[in-house]
Amino acid sequence: MDPSTEPVEAAEPRLLDHLLELRARLLRAVVGLLVAFVALLPFGNRLYAWLAAPLLAKLPAGGQLIAVEVASPFFAPVKLAFFTALMATVPWLLYQAWAFVAPGLYAREKRLAMPLLVSAVMLFYIGCAFAFFLVLPGVFGFLVHMAPQGVAMMTDINAYLDFVLVIFLAFGMSFELPVALVIAVMLGWVTPAQLREARGYAVVGIFVIAAIITPPDVVSQLMLAIPMVLLYELGIIASRWVSPRDQVR
Template sequence: MSAELQPGMVPDEPRAHASPADDPAADEPRLLDHLLELRGRLLRAVLGLLAVFVVLLPFGNKLYGWLAQPLLQKLPAGAQIIAVEVASPFFAPVKLAFFTALLATMPWLLYQAWAFVAPGLYSREKRLALPLLVSAVALFYIGCAFAFFLVLPGVFGFLVHIAPEGVAMMTDINAYLDFVLVIFLAFGASFELPVALVIAVVLGWVTPAQLREARGYAIVGIFVIAAIITPPDVVSQLMLAIPMVLLYELGIIAARFVTPRER
């Protein structure tokens, strides 16, 4: 039996129904849609990578012969690359074909990632993210090309000339491939320095003025990093450190255009 109302008391209002936005069950269809979209993007990315890999697989030996030219041109007449392991003449070209397919499909892979996250970004974030994404891909390609056409010939020329007398430089097919891939990744990642500086400024971690003030420390750090990730010779260290110093200055200039302006 309900209690009688006393004088001055207001009857209880009926409880309002929960809105669909406050209902956790309403978020489940949206979460499922996001998961389905993510699965579709991942599937497209993997299928694109596998398609290019299958196309390049028959040309694995030719790709390896082209990749070996910086060393073969510096070796004495009659010297060649050897295969120590039994299966290395098969697996090395396959590994190179996969790495080449990964480089070739990088724009496609990044596009799938961009298409997934772009709907959730604001217009200003899209205007900043898309140029940074394109610049990152272009700088990585430029770093790999710089390593292949300039760094590797200089490094191999230096190593061949300092070899002790009576020692024939005949590297293994797998060892050479691993060495070149590490150089590609090192130079490709190092050339992303301007993009990293711009992102740090956009996030508010540093300002262009602070980057200019820390120029001396940055140059010292760049030479230390170049000495660590390059082969133990002065040529490759300078050929990585000098472009990184220039890219640091380029990053400062680019960061000035994305610095939030005070009203």
């Protein structure tokens, strides 16, 4: 046998094993998501009533959501059940991804990756909870108050669901800022000292981003920008733990 062909022949079984492992992990992830979706499907209407509570609480007496499209009363709760299942199974989905890539990581990378994954999931959930319990009531109170006299605010259930999901995604992803800063420091793109020096530019950028991704009202912009500024400071502190000592100062 030609020795030059041995590495290629040895690599083919390993590649096949990786592909089979990837397929198995993807299948487990999809099955877990489907199981959660089927379990939540009977509670779709209850989930939607819970999600609509921040708006209904701010509407005048007799105010309500409406269904413009014929099938909206069916599809809106189903859509919400799916996204709820997706959010609920994020730890399971990330675990499958972790189980696939972990064998190829060094011990130090494993020690750092697990806290980052857990922190990312927790910060995303905290961002969504912050949006639901604090931001949405403030935003809806502002919008209802600003409605012209004689205009009854009655929102379509699909439009409301899309609006809330966008808010959840915006705040959930924005709360990942400390994790993003830590990863940037780990990759050597920036140092904690550079992050501190760029604090002023970062604050301006944060307020610009908040103005772009939030509804056109001051309340939601401030309620996103202020936590992000605090999270930026938290990211600087956390990045000091993973950066070399000569880069901390």
